[in-house]
Amino acid sequence: MSSMAELSQRHARLQDISGIMTAMKSLSLVEARKLARFIGDQQRMRDNIAAAAADFLQFHPDIGAADVRPAAAKLVLIGSERGFCGNFNERVVQALHKLAPEYGATSIVVVGHRLSARLAEDARVTARLDGPTVTEDVPVVLERLVDALHDMPSASAAGPMTLLCLGHDQHGEPALTTLLPLPRPGVPAPRGDAPQLLLPPAAFYGELLQQFLLTALVGQLYTSLAAESHQRLAHMERALDRLDQTLARLALKRNALRQERIVEEIEVILSSAMAFDERE
Numbered sequence: 655m656s657s658m659a660e661l662s663q664r665h666a667r668l669q670d671i672s673g674i675m676t677a678m679k680s681l682s683l684v685e686a687r688k689l690a691r692f693i694g695d696q697q698r699m700r701d702n703i704a705a706a707a708a709d710f711l712q713f714h715p716d717i718g719a720a721d722v723r724p725a726a727a728k729l730v731l732i733g734s735e736r737g738f739c740g741n742f743n744e745r746v747v748q749a750l751h752k753l754a755p756e757y758g759a760t761s762i763v764v765v766g767h768r769l770s771a772r773l774a775e776d777a778r779v780t781a782r783l784d785g786p787t788v789t790e791d792v793p794v795v796l797e798r799l800v801d802a803l804h805d806m807p808s809a810s811a812a813g814p815m816t817l818l819c820l821g822h823d824q825h826g827e828p829a830l831t832t833l834l835p836l837p838r839p840g841v842p843a844p845r846g847d848a849p850q851l852l853l854p855p856a857a858f859y860g861e862l863l864q865q866f867l868l869t870a871l872v873g874q875l876y877t878s879l880a881a882e883s884h885q886r887l888a889h890m891e892r893a894l895d896r897l898d899q900t901l902a903r904l905a906l907k908r909n910a911l912r913q914e915r916i917v918e919e920i921e922v923i924l925s926s927a928m929a930f931d932e933r934e
Contacts, residue, residue, distance in 0.1 A: 658915065661908040665901065672897050678738065679890035682883045688789050689880035693824065696873040703866040704836060710862065712839045713848040714855045728803065729762045729778075730833075730871075732821030732878040733769020735785035739886040742822070743769040749820055749828035763802045765795065765875070785879075792875045799871060817867070819874045822881035833870045834863065 711717065731750065733743040746769055762778045764770045766785035773779055781802035786795045803817070815834055823829040851858050 658908065658911055661904060661911060665904045665908060668897060668901055668904070672894065672901065675890055675894055675897070679887055679894065682887040682890065685788060686880055686883040686887060689876055689883065692789065693873065693876050693880060696869065696876055700866065700869045700873055703862065703869055707836050707859070707862050707866060708839050710849065710855075710859060711836075714859070715838070717855050717859045727816035727818055730799070730803075730817070730819045730821075730874070731762060731764045731766075731769060731773075732819065732874060733764070733766030733772075733785065734882045735767050735787050736886075737768055738889060739882050740889045742882055742885050743772055745828050746820060746822070747772050749830065753820070753828075753830045763799065765799060786875060789876070789879065792872060792879070795875060796868070796872055799875075800868070819871070821874055821878040824877055824880070826881045826884055831874070833867060833874075836863070836866065 731746060733746050743766070750773075761780040762773075762776065763781045763783065764773055764779055765783045767782075769785075770779075770782040783795065783798050783802060786792045816832075817834040819831045819833055820828065821831075853861070
């Protein structure tokens with residue numbers, strides 16, 4: 655049987671771990687709530703830009719009409735920078751093997767150290783970026799991601815590249831999203847309603863694509879980070895439940911051991927008293 659000192663030391667260590675995990679759980683909850691405020695606004699901004707692009711293309715259907723082969727696609731994978739989030743990154747890897755091959759992506763940009771480690775041998779990976787750990791990291795990660803996508807559409811681009819993103823959606827499930835090219839409207843609008851532009855149509859569309867892409871990438875980073883926070887929160891809750899059970903068992907064992915020691919001490923005292931009475 656473990657000694658009282660060993661049981662007390664282990665109980666104290668587990669209590670310290672419980673305090674640390676509770677703090678991590680609280681931080682994940684704060685982060686998830688903070689991100690929830692951003693995601694809705696970001697999605698509305700993305701939808702507004704996409705609607706403006708669709709309206710523009712109705713009057714300029716030949717702008718950006720070049721067909722980009724799926725084999726030339728670029729794929730952005732978004733995982734986690736930190737651990738303690740269960741199978742978050744494994745599910746992205748599984749989705750990559752299941753969903754992405756049909757698109758024939760020739761190059762992959764991986765965001766998140768933990769995910770990158772799981773794709774260390776994948777020759778398609780052309781860039782590995784540190785991912786965000788908190789909301790405030792997203793702008794820095796976005797800048798590095800844009801640099802990695804060095805062939806973003808320019809102001810004079812005739813057509814967008816094919817850009818896909820694989821990460822977790824708002825429901826916490828891995829999802830493959832096509833960011834570029836944008837869907838094209840089926841029927842051109844009447845010519846008399848064409849919007850008034852201060853830039854040449856091709857230049858305007860190129861700038862519009864860049865704004866859409868930046869907004870869409872930020873939304874993907876926010877959504878993935880929120881899903882990661884929710885999964886870490888659930889992971890911590892399960893771990894804390896198991897830890898509480900372990901602490902309860904240790905407390906019972908320690909109390910039982912203490913009672914045994916007390917009984918032994920009482921028996922020693924009684925034996926000594928009886929021996930003294932017999933000598934008297």
